[in-house]
Amino acid sequence: MARPSSRALGSRRRPISLTPLIDVVFILLIFFVMAGRFSQETRLVLRSSAEPTEDAATPADAPAAPMALVGVDADGALVLAGEPVQPDELAARLPPDAVLVLRLAPALDVETMVSVIDRLRRAGLERLSYLPAAGA
């Protein structure tokens, strides 16, 4: 009697199991969920320097907060009285309720401006207003 060939035996094997496929798909799913970033939209309040920067908690008859004019270069560097300054130094020099008026360079883009706002707020300077440079 002729023995069945190995090919004929292979065709009689059971179908490929789906379980490893599902395992791989779920491992990929977990990888993407862990490695991915779900960005959430947030908001920054913008006030031009013409508008008062009052907090709701500030009483109307309170003395005006001190103001400091700080230049922002096109690359995001801060300049106070003609000298470069870091946000931490600014926070140390100014009183906590000081209003920082940022004079924005004409070539400054929005992305760089937002990164400057982040650096200042991390340093504790929350009261910001903005003054675009003349000729912008």
Add this chain to the structure above:
Amino acid sequence: MRRARFVARPRRSMGEPTLPLINVVFLLLIFVLLTSVIERAPPVPVELATSATGASPEGTAPVLYVAEAGVADEAAILDEDGLRRWLEERTPQRVAIRADRRMKAAELFGYVNVLEAAGVGDVELVVLGE
């Protein structure tokens, strides 16, 4: 000598049931559909800046899209008169600006000044949280 007889057992399907897989895939699909926000493409293409210190929005506010190409609402690009009419029709106390991160900040504040002059109390810049 009697030879042993091997009787072939009835063949059973050995495949995995695919119904649970389909269920899971459909659950994932429903999850993605329910949690996603589908938005129309704005008339002015905008890429938002990224910020680590932005605050979560409270309530809803009318949205303006601002880029080098100009200003637009969700339907169309607005010229100077169009923006004035937009503000007169809505008289909003808050406006959310979705500004392109590549545009000049001074140009953005040109629009902020227009909004503040029209009586808008809070002008908010929409950014992506880190």
